[in-house]
Amino acid sequence: MSDKKVRVRFAPSPTGGLHLGGVRTVLFNYLFAKKTGGDFVLRIEDTDQSRYVEGAEQYILDCLEWCGLIPDESPVAGGPYAPYRQSERKALYREYAEKLVREGHAYYAFDTPEELDKNRKEIPNFQYGLAYRDSLRNSLSLTEHEVDQLLDAHTPHVIRIKMPADDRVSFNDMIRGHVSFETNQVDDKVLLKADGMPTYHLAVVVDDYLMKITHAFRGEEWLPSAPVHLLLWEYLGWKADMPQWAHLPLILKPDGHGKLSKRDGARLGFPVYAMNWFDEKSGELTPGFRELGFLPEAFLNLLATLGWNDGTDQEIFSLDELVDKFSLERVSKAGAKFDFEKAKWFNSEWIKKSEAGRLKSEVRAVLEDKGIVINDDAYLLQVIDKVKDRCVLLPDFYHQTAYFFEQPKEYDVNSVKPKWTDAKTDFFKAVINLINTTEAFEPVEFEAAFKALAEEKGIKAGELMLPFRIMLVGGKFGPHVFDIAVILGKAETISRIEKALTVFNA
RNA sequence: GGCCCGUUCGUCUAGGGGUUAGGACGUUAGAUUUUCAUUCUAGAAACAGGGGUUCGAUUCCCCUACGGGCUACCA
Numbered sequence: 001m002s003d004k005k006v007r008v009r010f011a012p013s014p015t016g017g018l019h020l021g022g023v024r025t026v027l028f029n030y031l032f033a034k035k036t037g038g039d040f041v042l043r044i045e046d047t048d049q050s051r052y053v054e055g056a057e058q059y060i061l062d063c064l065e066w067c068g069l070i071p072d073e074s075p076v077a078g079g080p081y082a083p084y085r086q087s088e089r090k091a092l093y094r095e096y097a098e099k100l101v102r103e104g105h106a107y108y109a110f111d112t113p114e115e116l117d118k119n120r121k122e123i124p125n126f127q128y129g130l131a132y133r134d135s136l137r138n139s140l141s142l143t144e145h146e147v148d149q150l151l152d153a154h155t156p157h158v159i160r161i162k163m164p165a166d167d168r169v170s171f172n173d174m175i176r177g178h179v180s181f182e183t184n185q186v187d188d189k190v191l192l193k194a195d196g197m198p199t200y201h202l203a204v205v206v207d208d209y210l211m212k213i214t215h216a217f218r219g220e221e222w223l224p225s226a227p228v229h230l231l232l233w234e235y236l237g238w239k240a241d242m243p244q245w246a247h248l249p250l251i252l253k254p255d256g257h258g259k260l261s262k263r264d265g266a267r268l269g270f271p272v273y274a275m276n277w278f279d280e281k282s283g284e285l286t287p288g289f290r291e292l293g294f295l296p297e298a299f300l301n302l303l304a305t306l307g308w309n310d311g312t313d314q315e316i317f318s319l320d321e322l323v324d325k326f327s328l329e330r331v332s333k334a335g336a337k338f339d340f341e342k343a344k345w346f347n348s349e350w351i352k353k354s355e356a357g358r359l360k361s362e363v364r365a366v367l368e369d370k371g372i373v374i375n376d377d378a379y380l381l382q383v384i385d386k387v388k389d390r391c392v393l394l395p396d397f398y399h400q401t402a403y404f405f406e407q408p409k410e411y412d413v414n415s416v417k418p419k420w421t422d423a424k425t426d427f428f429k430a431v432i433n434l435i436n437t438t439e440a441f442e443p444v445e446f447e448a449a450f451k452a453l454a455e456e457k458g459i460k461a462g463e464l465m466l467p468f469r470i471m472l473v474g475g476k477f478g479p480h481v482f483d484i485a486v487i488l489g490k491a492e493t494i495s496r497i498e499k500a501l502t503v504f505n506a
Numbered sequence: 507g508g509c510c511c512g513u514u515c516g517u518c519u520a521g522g523g524g525u526u527a528g529g530a531c532g533u534u535a536g537a538u539u540u541u542c543a544u545u546c547u548a549g550a551a552a553c554a555g556g557g558g559u560u561c562g563a564u565u566c567c568c569c570u571a572c573g574g575g576c577u578a579c580c581a
Binding site: 050257464 | 516519577578580
């Protein structure tokens with residue numbers, strides 16, 4: 001068993017946007033697979049037709065691509081265990097469910113959803129299991145003849161697992177260690193629905209077996225149904241091939257209580273989905289990390305460290321480093337509250353450490369979105385390099401670089417006017433002359449000449465720096481003003497001084 | 507209610523029978539930056555409670571409390 005090739009899977013339902021926690025599950029799957037030279041499979045669990053959402057599968061694929069977590073096998077890439085959509089595997093599941101019935105590990109149940117709802121409402125602690133199954137309508141309580149009649153009449157029915165009495169099911173979770181359950185406490189879960197589709201419980205076991213999955217990662221919310229899955233592996237005769245389980249801690253709301261949900265994002269003002277998700281039915285757009293201006297490197301990094309660390313003080317990891325250093329033993333057991341402030345910090349760190357070339361296409365998109373046309377790549381690279389230390393999210397590049405591409409539309413005149421004098425106007429006219437007569441226009445030389453000129457005119461340099469910045473930038477922000485002037489070039493700098501002078505003297 | 511899982515600064519976490527309980531985010535103060543941001547320095551800030559075991563428990567065990575998950579013909 002241990003010498004088998006590692007195979008892991010991410011098995012989302014195509015019901016909407018891809019949640020943070022989902023991406024983290026993908027990440028841990030991916031890291032584990034790559035670290036061990038195994039395969040990463042994407043399987044679409046679309047067995048609930050009522051919740052199926054058009055476009056959600058493609059969206060999931062797009063998210064994985066943005067993150068750079070590409071499955072080795074998937075509905076689109078194919079693979080030796082196709083098909084990878086459960087709806088296309090429908091015929092398979094019934095066979096196994098019937099086998100379980102024949103062997104006495106499952107049974108037909110004819111109760112209607114309404115009858116069961118009634119029971120749940122009227123009987124305290126009602127559950128379909130040991131205590132009540134004999135008083136309900138199923139192939140355990142009915143005679144063989146009655147069952148045959150119902151079946152022949154095509155009476156709607158489901159197949160339920162028959163949980164054994166007075167037993168204990170336990171297993172060793174890779175993250176939690178020993179976990180155990182009393183079978184009497186677990187209800188007889190539905191395996192095959194009336195529409196012939198399997199429930200998650202049956203499908204996950206059958207497909208994990210058929211797809212030769214060796215390690216199964218999923219959220220902690222699945223822990224209570226683990227005994228059902230364990231028993232299924234046993235009853236189907238596949239116990240020796242059962243994957244090792246790892247139940248990942250949940251990602252919790254930053255405030256209050258409970259699992260992080262998309263509503264929390266809207267309420268607290270941060271994204272919960274990887275990418276923008278547009279719901280056709282409601283017309284509602286749920287924002288994503290990508291569109292908000294996160295780099296995928298940062299997104300993965302922050303997800304990885306939510307519940308995992310390498311035991312050192314290192315916090316910034318590239319995907320390659322994560323593959324190298326990841327280990328399940330270092331995944332924490334407790335749920336983690338999501339902290340958007342820290343998430344932004346990861347992004348600012350990644351923007352700072354990224355080369356301008358890496359940022360180019362993202363920054364270009366931000367600027368073009370605002371109507372700024374870029375026709376000089378080298379110039380763009382130079383500008384990115386100068387301002388990237390001051391950007392937290394990608395859209396910040398607009399505010400930080402727009403003035404490199406177009407003249408300020410507005411000037412922070414309030415910061416200039418109170419101390420503005422004719423002498424300063426004269427000074428800047430002299431600066432224009434200075435620039436025109438300067439051979440080499442370089443930051444250090446220009447700054448020296450600028451200050452020498454100020455001294456010659458009897459004005460403190462300190463009084464001129466801010467006005468000069470506002471002439472070029474429009475506001476009180478940005479890199480060193482002489483760097484800006486040189487990047488803008490002689491002609492543009494002069495033009496901006498002239499224009500600002502008319503504004504300041506108006 | 508029942509079952510299961512968990513519990514170190516506000517948050518993410520390191521540590522682990524004897525430590526000044528470490529780091530990071532955020533926060534506070536200061537330095538640098540004649541702008542803003544970056545950067546740097548310093549500060550405040552935690553072992554849920556009670557019983558054991560032990561010379562000694564934050565660390566091991568038990569109980570309680572609290573938090574979370576599940577309790578659908580949803581995943």
